[in-house]
Amino acid sequence: MFSKRFKHLTPYTPGEQPQNRKYIKLNTNENPYPPSPLIEEYLKKADIDLLKLYPDPGSDKLRKTIGEYYNLPASMVFAGNGSDEVLSFCFYAFFDNTNGHLLFPEHSYSFYPVYCGFYDIPYKRIPLEKDFSISVDSYIEEKNYSGIIFPNPNAPTGTYLEPSEIKKLMINTRKDRVVIIDEAYIDFGGESAVELVNLFDNLLIVQTFSKSRSLAGLRVGFALGNNELISALVTVKDSFNSYPLDTLAQNAARIAMEDTDHFEHNKTRIIETREFTINKLKSLGWEILPSLANFIFIKKDNITGKEIYEKLKDKGLLVRYFGHSGIEDFVRITIGKKEDMIVLIDLLKTIGSH
Amino acid sequence: MFSKRFKHLTPYTPGEQPQNRKYIKLNTNENPYPPSPLIEEYLKKADIDLLKLYPDPGSDKLRKTIGEYYNLPASMVFAGNGSDEVLSFCFYAFFDNTNGHLLFPEHSYSFYPVYCGFYDIPYKRIPLEKDFSISVDSYIEEKNYSGIIFPNPNAPTGTYLEPSEIKKLMINTRKDRVVIIDEAYIDFGGESAVELVNLFDNLLIVQTFSKSRSLAGLRVGFALGNNELISALVTVKDSFNSYPLDTLAQNAARIAMEDTDHFEHNKTRIIETREFTINKLKSLGWEILPSLANFIFIKKDNITGKEIYEKLKDKGLLVRYFGHSGIEDFVRITIGKKEDMIVLIDLLKTIGSH
Known part of the structure; x- marks a missing residue:
């Protein structure tokens, strides 16, 4: 009864959301602070009669608001149902199996790799440097590929590349292949490469409202790039589901984008808590990759990542363990509220010492 | 820069939503009445702090509520971002280009046909009967196909098949191909074929909150079928975008499903207005296909569908004109509030008479 393409799907596995016990959840990179209180005001007064009508399929007002924030016209902004859907549309539009591997x-x-399985796109994983950072040179060396994508800061490592490095990459790669910089975590101390979309027609920046704007529950993401790339994403959307963003989500995301005070306040608090946590853990002998994200990637001699994960879970605190070869000693820990990080630090004092 | 699959996409064209003038909009089959007032209560009290967290990726509570309404376990319910997304996932999971045409x-x-273009699925259009109804016999005659899908009631005609006809189809078609009955308009007087999913493992029923529950703006649709088909849809979702339904949409849809009084009241009003409109237009000499939907498909001798559409638009009333060969004399008119239909009837008095 199933299509041939269905038979080799391997779905994505989100971080665990256990229902049986109350945990301190530092495993899915959610923001510990609530979204803009203006959203609450909006929902209190929202005219629900409007919900009988289809939403704006183009999310025009939201795209305009996002564009104004980044000093781009709405025609250079695409909005979708979380950056996961935006990325899925990008993979459909830009990458295939006729032009080498996606890098x-x-x-x-x-x-x-899940999107690649979904659309039958061959891919090649480019090794990280010894310090777990991304080297743009290792992408520049490649000559035959269908496209390039990486997060900046990278996940799960947290390491970051300056816009000058992205620019170097764009100058030295093929002009007939799309490069996507996935900036889901860019607001926690990094600088967006968004200004480069005016210089490079094959560059697409993808961002989300889920992390720095505390709206993971609302499902809004977006892409920034030249008109031709954005039009392609609109065509893909209109061939899949014309209205992936509901009316409430479009309006609430607009409010979140405009409330820059709330955004800056939360982002500053998270950065401060990250630096506090890093300093404490370093003094306890933990090794921590440099992070400009809302999470840290940590390890310690003589204990595996699996052991760290299990011992913390046993004590009621959830972190993310991946177990992939090369990073099996690490766990990824979301930056939560300071009081949660103090609990974490106390637990890691005992877990880390043999 | 574009993938080869992108190059032959033809996107869906939704009904026009003009911004330059205020029209009576009877062109997109929206419900003229608001959704359950309990949704307004919910939004007023909603804990927006929850929006910082990812929504339940499985929409478990919503699936349970829908299941209870239809007397099915949650494992036989899939929920997605409008029935358009649900259908898109179905086309991915069940139909391909190796087993003949989709019918x-x-x-x-x-x-x-847009989904078929999106996923490279060959299709065959089965002619309607002379009275524009669907004959299940014409599907039973086909032997080599990858699947079957049709709306019941059909759109844009409004004609309806009893569950006994769907049962006849299921008994006499291949057991190794999926049959989808798209019941977007079933609540306006038809009887759902949902009970047949317990008898036929290859039958999937797709419905939406956009029409009879007045929630087009919230983007919630669902599918009902055996566990194996539903699991396949979950796998497809988790390979595309794990969280297509936001927290507010999941909760509001649940409230709408539970408010059966409001649902029955609106549905009854629309059916009454449809019958009123049909009777008036028949007495004016208009030909109207039998409809169990929230729209009617009408024509008159000596005037083309395009002329009807243009003359109504000129007078400030929007209807939908398709212009496809075989139905070029017709326009499709959504059943709105009674006062809007009285305006329509008055306009059609003058338009129809030469």
């Missing part, structure tokens, strides 16, 4: 980092967002 | 009616929902 992405050896350790990276684990949805990328 | 659907000559005149039907115009998204079906």
Whole structure:
């Protein structure tokens, strides 16, 4: 009864959401602070009569608002149902099996190979440097590929590339292949490469409202790039589901984008808590990759990542363990509220010492 | 820069939504009445702090509520971002280009050929009967096909098949191919074939909250079928976008499903207005296909569908004109509020008489 393409699907596995026990959840990179309180005001007064009508299929007002924030016209903005859907549309529009492999980092967002399975796109994992950073030179060396994608900061490592490195990559790669920089975590101290979309027609920046704007539950993501790439994404959307963004989500995301005070306040708090946590853990002898994300990737001699994960879970605190070859000693820990990180630090004092 | 699959995409064209003038909109089959007032209560009290967390990827509570309404376990319910996304996942999971053509009616929902273009699925349009109805015999005659899909009631015609006809189809078609009955309009007087999913493992029923539950703006649709088909849809979702339904949409849809009084009241009003409109137009000499949907498909001698559409638009009333060969004399008119239908009837008095 199933299609041949269905038979070799391997779905993405999101971080666990156990229902049986109350955990301190530092495993899915959610924001510990609530979204803009103006969203609450909006929902209180929302005219639900409008919900009988289809939403704006183009999300025009939202695209305009996002564009204004980044100093781009709405025609250079695409909005979709979370950056996962935006990325899925990108893979459909730009990558196939006729032009070599899609390139992405050896350790990276684990949805990328899933999309490749979904659309039958061959891929090649490019090794990280010894310090787990991404080297743009290792992408520049490649000559035959269908495209390039990586997160910046990378996940699950947290390491970051300056826009000058992205620019170097764009200058030295093929102009007939799309390069996607997945900036899901860019707001926690990094600088977006968004200004480069005016210089490079084959560059697409993807971002989300799920992390720095505390709206994982609302499902809004977006892409920034030249008109031709954005039009292609609109065509893909209109061939799959014309209205992936509901009316409430479009309006609430617009409000979140405009409330820059709330955004800056939360982002600053998370950065401060990250630096506090890193300093404490370093003084306890933990090894931590440099992070400009809302998570850290940590390890310690003489204990495996699996052991760290299990011992923390046993004590009621959830982190993410991947177990892939090369990063099996690490766990990824989301930056939560300071009080949660203090619990974490206390637990890691005992777990780390043999 | 574009994938080869992108190059032959033809996107779906939704009904026009003009911004330049205020029209009476009877062109997109929206419900003229608001959704359950309990949704307004919910949004007023909604804990927006929850929006910082990812929604339940499985929409488990919503699936349970829908299941209870139809007397099915949650494992036989799939929920997605409008029935358009649900259908898109179905086309991915069940139909391909290795087993003959996908069969659907000559005149039907115009998204079906778009999905076929999106996933490279060859299709064959099965002619309607002389009275524009669907004959299940014409599907039973086919032997080599990858699947069958049609709306019941059909769109844009409004004609309806009893569950006994669907049962006859299921008994006499291949057991190794999936049959999808798209019941977007079933609540306006038809009887759902949902009970047949317990008898036929290859039958899938697709429904939506957009029409009879007045929630087009919220993007929630669902599929009902045996566990194996539903699991396949979950796998497809988890390979495309794990969380297509946001937290507010999941909760509001649940509230709408539970408010059966509001649902029955709106549905009854629409059916009454449809019958009123049909009787008036028949007395004016208009030909109207029998409809169990929230729209009617009408024509008159000596005037083309295009002329009807243009003259009504000129007077400030929007209807849908398709212009496809065989139905070029018809326009499709959504059943709105009674006062809007009285305006329509008055306009059609003058338009229809030469």
